[in-house]
Amino acid sequence: MANILSTSQRSQSLPSSPIRKLVPFADAAKKRGIKVYYLNIGDPDFATPQPVIRELKKVSADIKTVSYANSQGVGEHLKSWVKYYKDCGISITYDEINVTSGGSEALMFAVSATCDPNDEILVFEPYYANYFTFARLLNVKVVPIALEEKNAFHLVDKKQIEKKITKNTKAILFTNPNNPTGTVFSKKEIRIVLDLAVKHNLFIIADETYRGLCFDDKKSYSVLQVARKEETQRVIICDSLSKRLNICGARIGAIISKNTDVMSAVLKMAQARLSAGLIEQRIATPMLNNCLPYIGWLAKQYEKRRNTFLDTLENKLKLKIHRPEGAFYTMVRLPVKNTDEFAKWLLTDFCDQGETVMVAPGAGFYATPNKGKDEIRVAFVLEEKKLKRAAQLLSLAVKKY
Ligand SMILES: Cc1ncc(COP(=O)(O)O)c(C=O)c1O
Structure with a gap:
């Protein structure tokens, strides 16, 4: 048989x-x-914005070989990320960023770099559905913290979060602005998350895919803007150009951290998958330089x-x-x-x-x-x-x- x-x-x-x-x-x-x-x-x-389309035409007219890019990212493209962050009021260096195939790969890298099998990640619920799949793939447990519609899905109860922290908790996954609720968390709420991370020695994986897409004169703050210098070590930003530049199919994102151990773990993973798309990084570069x-x-x-x-x-x-x-x-x-x-x-x-x-x-x-x-x-x-x-x-x- x-x-x-x-x-x-x-x-x-x-x-x-x-x-x-x-x-x-x-x-x-x-x-x-x-x-x-x-x-x-x-x-x-x-x-897709004209500067991206123009660059696509330029690149397609010029290119001879579609080679691999550098595992960390194309030099000029990395520079444009640094410039974009500077425009947002956030200072990062080239060593603190790695280009990824969308925010999705950044999330996989962030969870892989921080969690071992059976570790736990706190996630505010409802959450972006694919988090569960990414965590499952790595044998990491998603621990939900329910946010209530009556509070417009804002963080109101620090104790409720703290109750879910166990010896296996490694990180808080924090999506701001949020998918699926559209909640934009205030500086005060980000401070709650940072205080908990410091108290319980946790990483914060901040999914900021929708940074800047806010309504009614609201403003979205990055966790990196609220964190004190010594707290930035525990912050990992997962970022994406998909929605902000309307280039979902280009599959360009980035992982950003001031923690050198995290970034060297990320680079090893990035080297193993060789590179993110060369053409996509090139065509997004001029637009990213001035996109606010x-x-x-x-x-x-x-x-x-x-x-x-x-x-x-x-x-x-x-x-x-x-x-x-x-x-x-x-x-x-x-x-x-x-x-x-x-x-x-x-x-x-x-x-x-x-x-x-x-x-x-x-x-x-x-x-x-x-x-x-x-x-x-x-x-x-x-x-x-x-x-x-x-x-x-x-x-x-x-x-x-
Ligand atoms: C909250 C959130 N994070 C990450 C992603 C991944 O996006 P991408 O891989 O296209 O950058 C999405 C896509 O919808 C999302 O909504």
């Missing part, structure tokens, strides 16, 4: 991403001729999109919906028992005038069992006319379901 091959238990225990797992149903709906409005994923429809005006403009556009989408949905459903302060997502609680089934039904059974909408079911954004089952996460990344229609479709569907 042939031996049966089996994949690792670890890989078998990975969840499918709630953001992408319904894609086959969306593809099938499209094949049936149905137009799908995609609110499930943060893949914005803004055109664009990011300010982008934040204003998302604020308008948030208002259009939520005003329409609240009006149609007669529901109060959590209003995000930044990024471009929110969690929406619906009068539906199981949003996994509802989100699938939207693609398999529902349509209005040949159109439907795709959303991410909420449960995948929680580690706590049974949480998020009546919630969906939406990304308001489409132009306003489409968002209005998507909100109409969603409210029609809820009434029909």
Whole structure:
């Protein structure tokens, strides 16, 4: 009898991403001729900025060999990161940064550099669903700390966080501005996280993918801006150009730390994967050198999109919906028992005038069992006319379901 091959238990225990797992149903709906409005994923429809496109044309005209880049990153590109951080009021040196394939690789590097198997990471819940998968891959445990909608998902209870710290806790993973809640944490809240990290000797893995994308005149602070000099040693920033420069497909991010041990661990991992994309780093460089005006403009556009989408949905459903302060997502609680089934039904059974909408079911954004089952996460990344229609479709569907 042939031996049966089996994949690792670890890989078998990975969840499918709630953001992408319904894609086959969306593809099938499209094949049936149905137009799908995609609110499930943060893949914005803004055109990639002209300076990036211009550089892409220039590079494609000039390039002879698409070689590997340096493992740490292309020199000129690293300089542009340092310049961007300086523009944000944060002083970093070249040794304190390593370019990565998106913020996703930065997160994998950060968890790998700080945690051994069975170590624990505290994460504020609901959280970016892929954290769970990254941690699982490394046999690291995600310990959720529930944040409440009634507090707009802000940190109000230091003791509640402290209760979850055990001898295995190695890091606090802190997403600001937050996906999926859109919460922008204040300097005071960042101080709470820093004080806890100092008291319990923890790293802070700060996912600042959405830095600068804030609404209503709010401002997002980096953990590195709030940390005292001696505290910066425990801070690791995971960063990304995907959303800020509208180049999701270029896969460019960075990991930043003033801790030399962390950065030398990161460099070894970066060397093992050889390099991040050469062309992508080159085309992003001129834009990154002077991007704050664009990011300010982008934040204003998302604020308008948030208002259009939520005003329409609240009006149609007669529901109060959590209003995000930044990024471009929110969690929406619906009068539906199981949003996994509802989100699938939207693609398999529902349509209005040949159109439907795709959303991410909420449960995948929680580690706590049974949480998020009546919630969906939406990304308001489409132009306003489409968002209005998507909100109409969603409210029609809820009434029909
Ligand atoms: C909070 C957060 N972190 C990290 C990422 C990873 O982004 P990328 O790998 O495209 O940089 C995302 C993507 O949506 C995100 O929302």
